[in-house]
Amino acid sequence: MIGATLALGSAACYGVADxxxxxxxxxxxxxAVALLGQVGGLGCALVAALLLPAPDVRPADLAWGALSGAGTGAAMVFLYRGIARGAMSVVVxxxxxxxxALPVVAGVVLLGDRPSAMxxxxIAIVLPALWLVSRSRPDGRDPVRAALQDGLVASIGIGVQYLALAQAGxxxxxxxxxxxxxxxxxxxxxxxxxxxxxxxxxxGWAAANGAVAAAALVLYLEATREQLTVVAVVLAxxxxxxxxxxxVTWLRERLSAAQGAGLAGAATAVLLLTLA
Structure with missing residues (x-):
């Protein structure tokens, strides 16, 4: 339960940062937004590192963290570029x-994670649920091909970020x-x-937003220490x-039928993964 709560807290922080x-x-x-965000994130991460217990920090742990950061850098640049082009409905x-997908496959095939049937x-519900909940009504104006490229590169970066960070001691x-x-x-x-x-x-807003994203990674890292990596990745x-x-709550937007189905699927997945 603690691991699930931490992973969901990570998702909340990342959602706000997004x-x-x-x-x-x-x-x-x-x-510039991506760079300033990482500078702000560095400040937040240093504070967290000084406050949280760290009895045994090894070079390999820092190396895994550095690889995770390389994934973050690539992900944020391409994610923000896709959004700046007005193609959030495709990139996200x-x-x-x-x-x-990348961390789940790697966790099972390479790391030996063995999730329960529940x-x-x-996990099976999450993938289509995420796709549905992120979709907006198409208006024909998005540069779809370029947005797909941005989204694919960002997805690889996000996968590397999660998978590498989970390997730290x-x-x-x-x-x-x-x-x-x-x-x-x-x-x-x-x-x-x-x-x-x-x-x-x-x-200032970009730096503060990066601090929120760094807090998301700290919560995710703690979540991986409480449960299987694949479960932490899915919830985060x-x-x-x-x-x-x-x-829906602040801007009074209406959900599409697909988004409603996606939210229902996401809620079901959270319940199953929390109880597993």
Whole structure:
């Protein structure tokens, strides 16, 4: 139960970060938003690393964290680029479903995870549920092919982020997350060249949003220490539900039939994975 709660907390934080980051990417250079977010995330991760117990931090733990951060850097750049192009309805579901599939397959095939029958049922429900809940009504204006490419690359980055971070030792605290934020900053900053920096207010929001995303990774890392990696990944990957619920409750948007079915499926999956 503790692991499921931590993973769902991670999903909530990532969902909020997704909404805010997507809005910021439409107002400013998406690369600057991604970079400033990782800088803010580094600050949050360092605070968490200093506060959480870490009796045995090994170089391998930091290396896994660094690899996770490389995945984060790639994921955020392509995710924000896709959203900045106005193709959220394509990028989000592709990145979410792909980000679940890679760690689940690797966890079962390579790491020897053996979910129960109930957990497998929840995992099977999650993939179509995430796709349905993330879909919006098509208006014919989205650059679909480019958005698919952005979503696919982002999904690989998200999968690497989750899978690599889960390999860090249980006694390494949050230091792997901090190492990952350093790598993410370098991965984004190295190829971008000259950036158009946003105004101070937007930059502050981007940094604060990155801190929320880093908190999501800390919660996810703790979740993997309480339960199977594949279950933690699936629950943490429910973050697309947050933008949909925000739209319904705050913006009074109407759900499509597909989104309603997806939310019902996601709720069922959460129940099954929590009880498994």
């Amino acid at each position: 909404v805010v980051g997507g809005l910021l990417a439409r107002r400013a250079d998406f690369r 579901p592709v990145s979410a479903v792909g980000g679940v 957990a497998w049922t929840g 249980d006694e390494s605290g949050a230091w792997p997350v901090a190492a990952g934020r350093v790598t993410a900053v370098l991965a984004i900053a190295a190829p971008v060249g000259r950036l158009r920096l946003p105004d101070a207010r937007t930059a 990957s429910l973050y697309p539900v947050v933008p949909v619920l925000a739209g």
